[in-house]
Amino acid sequence: MCGIAGVMMRDGSEPDPALLDRLQAALAHRGPDGQGRLVRGGVALAHTRLSIIDLVTGDQPFFAPGGAAIVANGEIYNNPELRSAMAGTPFRSHSDCEPPVFLYERDGLRFADELRGMYAIAIHDPAAGRLVLARDPFGIKPLYYAATDRLFAFASEPQALIAAGLVRPALDPKRRAELMQLKFTTGAATIFPGIQRVLPGETLVIEGAEIVARHRRAALPAGGPVPVARGEALARLDRVLLDSVAVHLRSDVPYGLFLSGGIDSSAVLALMKRATGQRVQALTCGWDAPGVADESAEAERLARAMGADCHRLAMGEADFWRLAPRIAAGIDDPTADAAVLPSWMLGQAARAGGLKVTLCGEGADELFGGYSRYRKRRAPWRWFARKPRSKGVFGDPPGLAGWRDGIAEAETAGPGRSPMQAAQETDIAEWLPNDLLVKLDRTLMAHGVEGRTPFLDPVVADFAFRLPDARKAGLRFGKILLREWLATAFPEAGAFARKKGFKPPVGAWMKARAATLAPLVAAQPGIAEFFEKPRVASAFANADANSQPAWSLLFYALWHNHHVLGRPAEGDIGEALA
Numbered sequence: 001m002c003g004i005a006g007v008m009m010r011d012g013s014e015p016d017p018a019l020l021d022r023l024q025a026a027l028a029h030r031g032p033d034g035q036g037r038l039v040r041g042g043v044a045l046a047h048t049r050l051s052i053i054d055l056v057t058g059d060q061p062f063f064a065p066g067g068a069a070i071v072a073n074g075e076i077y078n079n080p081e082l083r084s085a086m087a088g089t090p091f092r093s094h095s096d097c098e099p100p101v102f103l104y105e106r107d108g109l110r111f112a113d114e115l116r117g118m119y120a121i122a123i124h125d126p127a128a129g130r131l132v133l134a135r136d137p138f139g140i141k142p143l144y145y146a147a148t149d150r151l152f153a154f155a156s157e158p159q160a161l162i163a164a165g166l167v168r169p170a171l172d173p174k175r176r177a178e179l180m181q182l183k184f185t186t187g188a189a190t191i192f193p194g195i196q197r198v199l200p201g202e203t204l205v206i207e208g209a210e211i212v213a214r215h216r217r218a219a220l221p222a223g224g225p226v227p228v229a230r231g232e233a234l235a236r237l238d239r240v241l242l243d244s245v246a247v248h249l250r251s252d253v254p255y256g257l258f259l260s261g262g263i264d265s266s267a268v269l270a271l272m273k274r275a276t277g278q279r280v281q282a283l284t285c286g287w288d289a290p291g292v293a294d295e296s297a298e299a300e301r302l303a304r305a306m307g308a309d310c311h312r313l314a315m316g317e318a319d320f321w322r323l324a325p326r327i328a329a330g331i332d333d334p335t336a337d338a339a340v341l342p343s344w345m346l347g348q349a350a351r352a353g354g355l356k357v358t359l360c361g362e363g364a365d366e367l368f369g370g371y372s373r374y375r376k377r378r379a380p381w382r383w384f385a386r387k388p389r390s391k392g393v394f395g396d397p398p399g400l401a402g403w404r405d406g407i408a409e410a411e412t413a414g415p416g417r418s419p420m421q422a423a424q425e426t427d428i429a430e431w432l433p434n435d436l437l438v439k440l441d442r443t444l445m446a447h448g449v450e451g452r453t454p455f456l457d458p459v460v461a462d463f464a465f466r467l468p469d470a471r472k473a474g475l476r477f478g479k480i481l482l483r484e485w486l487a488t489a490f491p492e493a494g495a496f497a498r499k500k501g502f503k504p505p506v507g508a509w510m511k512a513r514a515a516t517l518a519p520l521v522a523a524q525p526g527i528a529e530f531f532e533k534p535r536v537a538s539a540f541a542n543a544d545a546n547s548q549p550a551w552s553l554l555f556y557a558l559w560h561n562h563h564v565l566g567r568p569a570e571g572d573i574g575e576a577l578a
Contacts (some may be wrong), residue, residue, distance in 0.1 A: 002049050002073045003027030005155040006122050008131050009042035010209040019164055020046050026160035032448045036060045038069050043124050043131060047071040050448055052356060053252050058095035067126050070101035073156055074119025074141050077247040109203055109215050116458060131206040137219035138456045139200030139433030142441055146195050152209035158195045159332035167194045169564050177403035180552055181392030183336040184435035186406030190333060200433050219428055220461055224416035225468045233471055236463055237485050244457040245271035248359060255357035256281035258346055259310060260502045261295030263479060264361030266302055270490040273306050280308035283349055285342040288316035289508060293500035305492040313345050317509045325576035328558035329569035330446045335435045336552040338506045343443040351447040362436050363455035366427045367464040368479040369472025377419040378469055388423050393548050399530040420469045507547025514540035520577050521553050526560025
């Protein structure tokens, strides 16, 4: 896993080395193990390396015989199968990121269609005079771009484009409204005007510093639910999950698991043990706060039952005050999801424990129907349920107009989809890549750790998404088929027990200092320009009952101070905001 960046000059002149230095320096945390660079003509590719596969000969860029060059941030899990199918190809390394450039010279712009994995890729093809950017179908790995009157530039993180001096850290009010109401922003446009996302599954062709073509690889299969008997469904689920976890364990460095105690990570734990027969190294996080939902003890119990080693982190109020400014500074594409806090601590602990790779449970809810909003889309309940995300975090205040436009545009479902599938499809297109996967990427890559998501695999998606609605969600439970499988594969996991979730008690922590915190947040320039002081005070006064409004305001104040105003993220919350 790595950081990538590059430029294409409009006039064909050689890119400024100082500009490339700034891009690489801004991405150094993503690749602390080495750097690579290619400059030819008016194009430059830059790479910072986190070495996971082929530790000796895996430095990038890689080159194909026709002259095409690649830098990539990703893991191609079917690398052995691709190499076997391309026998006789003059590979120069054992890296999983080398075959895609040979596929490009063979298959052209559809080269990514054969890739199984997570990736953000840049290829320079001097013969065709073009730059090609590609991102995996689920958007697990990030990729952003910006165009100026002088050049086209791309990078793994928006902050690198800003740090390089290519884009001014301004703010899009409509995207700010989305962030405050949805906890994330939608579509291709980021919160920074002038910086765009390469969409999940998208391949862009750039010539003369202009995008001239786009190709999109779908994350989900076409069509509606397909009937399948329970026994057959369970057998197929077992095969696809074991296959996915097995390929996600391909690594030349130590790996582990983030174990929450819930259904998803418990399933991955059982599959890791079955795939390897080895003792799994697991990390979990709990809260040093009485009377709050905490499944870390359950995670430790499950680890013992599976013969795994599990290290518990304890997050307390002092950690919250100390880490929040640093975490907001690390989440440049903002998501106001409080789970960034324990995720950051888990990434830090993984690195300290010698784990460069961790498996995670992201994607199971979206593919197997885990959220209550999916249950509400099943007939006859859907006739009485509100549309998902019809109500924002703050209701509908005048300063946040237009907040639902982007998510409404994404709610157009493909032909034949059931209402539940339509809700899943929207989440997989927006919520997953722009909230959950941003959180995973930034909190782990800040510490040089790679997060792998075996549920977000094309083999798993092709099976799970077209399951009948009744195999996904019922009146009481979501993820019904996954729970039924887990009940047999790992009975100790309590597949049909009610789970508490993975949510730190930030509401109680903020409420305890509301009298000091509310006026401090209300006075921040980023908050004062669109939110009234009484509304801020109310959010913090009620933080123990509903933590999200207060956390969204606090996170945004910290984020705005660092990413827009350029203030250092130093000290605790009070010091950072003072």
